Amino acid sequence: MAFGRAAPRPVAIEAAPVGDSRRRESRAMVIKGGKICFGQTLVDCTILDVSPHGARVRTDVMVPLPETVIVRFNGGSSYVARVQWARGTEIGFAFEQPEPITDSDTASVALSALNALPPDDLGISLRALRSTRFFDDPALAKAAEDAEAAYLRFKAMLKERIRFPD
Secondary structure, three states, X not given: OHHHOOOOOOOOXXXXXXXXXXXXXXXXXXXXXXXXXXXXXXXXXXXXXXXXOEEEEEEOOOOOOOOXXXXXXXXXXXEEEEEEEEEOOEEEEEEOOOOOEOOHHHHHHHHHHHHHOOOOOOHHHHHHHHXXXXXXXXXXXXXXXXXXXHHHHHHHHXXXXXXXXX
16 A cells, blocks of 8 residues: 555445436436547547436546537437536536437537537628628628528528527
């Protein structure tokens, strides 16, 4: 025993739910393979516990993640999930919806596209151009308005495709 510390005692793994007073419900302990999907990246993970509204997973290495990802259970469901916390190689996710997404491959691509879109809905660029009276040509102004409307429709359709709530 180094430094006078007692050896850690073995902990029995039980199938009983794992509770935390901050959670809405208990999480059931599982040991199941999975993947964290974002952009063109797939990160292997082990799902340690799960509830209808979230999961705790472990990766082999620390991975910087975007705020929203898809958590895919091997041989099972996929969920759009938001990172709630990360400590080392463990990550806590909250599912955006309690039911799984129906087509995880399509949803993964749609989520990647949604994450790649500018967060300001083109507003900064168009406001800058409008402030310099760039759109003095009515046809150009109409094209900018059409582009902005199309962008908002496209973003809404991506969210609908992955069943991502506003």
